[in-house]
């Protein structure tokens with residue numbers, strides 16, 4: 020886990036802050052009215068179904084996509100300010116590497132393009148995977164290529180690493196190895212990470228912060244443990260006419276399923292849970308799936324994730 024006490028050099032405690040962020044394409048809104056905060060030093064999972072708006076959000080952060088409404092700040096500075104570029108590195112599914120370059124030439128390009136370049140770190144990452152420096156990129160395996168892309172990203176010494184499913188095409192062993200590399204490198208430097216992933220187990224293992232997006236809107240945001248602590252799985256008997264117990268209405272019911280005389284509900288607790296039912300701690304996967312299956316449930320943002328309302332009003 021990263022060192023949470025690492026101070027941010029620019030003085031802003033927020034790696035990312037979105038206020039009313041939206042992107043409209045001709046077909047409609049890809050991202051709408053998104054407001055959230057991601058504190059510096061966190062590893063944040065960006066979760067949502069296909070077409071949810073994850074890549075659009077990462078695209079706005081990296082200036083590949085221009086937002087239609089609102090604002091996105093990185094370490095307190097609007098993402099379209101010139102000073103932002105050296106502060107982040109982006110890694111997507113498509114690795115932007117020249118196939119004819121050798122690994123050494125690729126790292127040299129990184130060195131020439133980035134004033135904060137850390138050659139020792141980049142070489143260490145490449146060597147740890149037994150990737151020969153003289154090998155051409157085109158001759159490397161997918162896992163080796165991803166490792167070189169990670170070396171380029173970390174060599175840049177970014178304060179924020181933005182990852183769009185960078186390990187999606189890797190086998191489980193390579194994924195495991197590169198996840199460990201990611202955790203070790205970010206912990207050493209206190210790097211903030213925002214990574215989109217469809218692998219919920221990976222998110223559960225790696226991420227101490229979550230941003231859940233669906234239909235272009237933020238559904239949940241905040242510290243993983245706080246979000247988990249707000250949910251319970253309850254099981255009990257339905258009433259005579261199949262109705263749910265009245266006590267459940269004291270809480271936010273995210274999802275219910277009834278089988279015969281028994282109900283299962285995933286609830287957001289709004290106080291102590293009392294009732295003639297059994298209550299269990301759901302897994303993160305159960306919470307995420309219920310949240311994504313229930314678009315009518317209200318969004319849940321922990322206090323940390325909620326943007327400063329005063330700033331919003333002043334804007």
Ligand SMILES: Nc1ncnc2c1ncn2[C@@H]1O[C@H](COP(=O)(O)OP(=O)(O)OP(=O)(O)O)[C@@H](O)[C@H]1O
Nearest residue numbers: 044045046049067068069070071072073074075076
């Ligand atoms: N260049 C574009 N032109 C028009 N519509 C777009 C464009 N890019 C994305 N969209 C639409 O915006 C919505 C959000 O897409 P986005 O790629 O951000 O989703 P995603 O969450 O990254 O999905 P996935 O998990 O499949 O990668 C989708 O409906 C998509 O069709």
